[in-house]
Every structure is written in C-alpha cells, then in structure tokens.
Amino acid sequence: MASLKMLPLLLLISACMAPPPPASGSQTETYFARGQEPDWTVTIANGRIDYLGNYGEKRIAVARPDPRTTFNGHRYETARLIVDVTHGRCNDVMSGHGYADQVMVIADGETYRGCGGERRQDWDN
Numbered sequence: 001m002a003s004l005k006m007l008p009l010l011l012l013i014s015a016c017m018a019p020p021p022p023a024s025g026s027q028t029e030t031y032f033a034r035g036q037e038p039d040w041t042v043t044i045a046n047g048r049i050d051y052l053g054n055y056g057e058k059r060i061a062v063a064r065p066d067p068r069t070t071f072n073g074h075r076y077e078t079a080r081l082i083v084d085v086t087h088g089r090c091n092d093v094m095s096g097h098g099y100a101d102q103v104m105v106i107a108d109g110e111t112y113r114g115c116g117g118e119r120r121q122d123w124d125n
Contacts, residue, residue, distance in 0.1 A: 010085070033083070033088055033103040035114020036094045042083055042105055046077070051107050060107055073101065082106040090115035091125050098123025 067074035101117035
C-alpha cells in the first residue's frame with residue numbers, strides 16, 4: 001500500500017528526467033560546449049570527445065563512452081575527462097549569449113563550467 005502512495009512522486013520524477021542522448025553508435029550529431037577564464041571548448045562528435053583548454057595549451061581527446069543519465073541531463077566519464085551536461089538555461093559569462101545547457105568539465109582533475117547545446121537567442125542577456 002505504501003508503494004502506491006509513492007507512485008505520483010515517482011511519475012513526476014521520471015517525467016522530469018531527460019532522455020539519454022543517442023547511443024555511442026550514433027555518429028550524426030555534434031555537441032559543442034564552451035567556457036571562459038580560462039577559455040575552453042568541448043566537442044562531442046564521431047565517437048570522440050575533444051577538449052581544448054587553457055587557451056589551447058591543454059588538449060584531451062578520448063573515445064566517447066556511453067553517457068550515464070543524470071537527473072536532468074547526462075554525463076560522460078573517462079579517466080581524464082568528465083563532461084556533465086545539465087539541461088537548463090545558461091548564459092555565457094563573456095558574451096551573455098544564451099544556451100540550452102549548463103556544462104561542467106573536469107579535465108585532469110580541474111573543474112570548469114560553461115554553456116553548451118542549442119543556441120538560445122531568446123535567453124541572451
């Protein structure tokens with residue numbers, strides 16, 4: 001009986017969860033994210049994740065693992081690089097441009113935050 005009382009809450013939580021991105025076999029989509037201070041970019045495409053950080057001084061290229069679904073996004077984890085994508089409004093700190101996702105990158109143990117995904121001009125500051 002107690003499990004029936006939890007059903008509405010479980011349905012609400014599952015409705016809020018984002019579907020996972022295409023499986024690693026899908027090569028059709030490119031995901032791009034960027035951040036500032038220091039400048040960094042992440043490109044996820046063609047079965048790879050490419051990180052370029054510290055104004056181009058640090059490069060990490062890894063095979064794209066299958067993403068793990070998180071509460072409101074997904075997370076890619078490798079030994080040197082973690083990319084955590086959370087769906088929700090993000091504004092680039094330098095330009096004020098709006099994007100669909102907040103992105104956290106951990107590159108060789110250093111954490112950076114920025115924006116990624118679809119460009120949302122209606123969210124520009």
